[in-house]
Amino acid sequence: DPKIIQKPKYLVAVTGSEKILICEQYLGHNAMYWYRQSAKKPLEFMFSYSYQKLMDNQTASSRFQPQSSKKNHLDLQITALKPDDSATYFCASRQDRGGDAEQFFGPGTRLTVL
């Protein structure tokens, strides 16, 4: 059974629209993350959450807003979509015990903005 679920797997959007990427993890982890992978840039950290609180934000644009409604959920809302937002968005999670530990990645959502 998949331990980290990302929905949808593929997403096509038009410029200027808004989309929400869903992430749920069933590993019992308390920390969740969003990363982005595009053809132009390597894997890029976006956000980290621990116990549903924002820990780190490396996304310059306020168009990207994480939302944590439950401790095992971290969704990503993207507004005013641009073609440059086209990428695969990966959700990850780990158990935060105060030190570093392996992060587990979800299958990704491939977003294409036309």
Add this chain to the structure above:
Amino acid sequence: GEKVEQHQSTLSVREGDSAVINCTYTDTASSYFPWYKQEAGKSLHFVIDIRSNVDRKQSQRLTVLLDKKAKRFSLHITATQPEDSAIYFCAASTPMNTGGLSGKLTFGEGTQVTVIS
């Protein structure tokens, strides 16, 4: 901020030979260095990691070496097999300015490893 560089974008090895992937980092505060494998069209799969309190870690056919003075770490794969073919990413975890650990990973650009039968 932290920058991680992988110096080989591609690496071809014959089945049974060893492969070595090298990475460098810039932030001396980085303390955790994981490696991930990504097969075509798939997600990232953790393979091995090393913490800054050691300079070597081995797991079966994988060995990671860490040289903190040179800010360099490397992944060694011995007795390569066709299923080792994938993109390998190195990464570094750096504390936040507050000193806490957010778990943020900074990744290298990836190395496409091809094992030739």
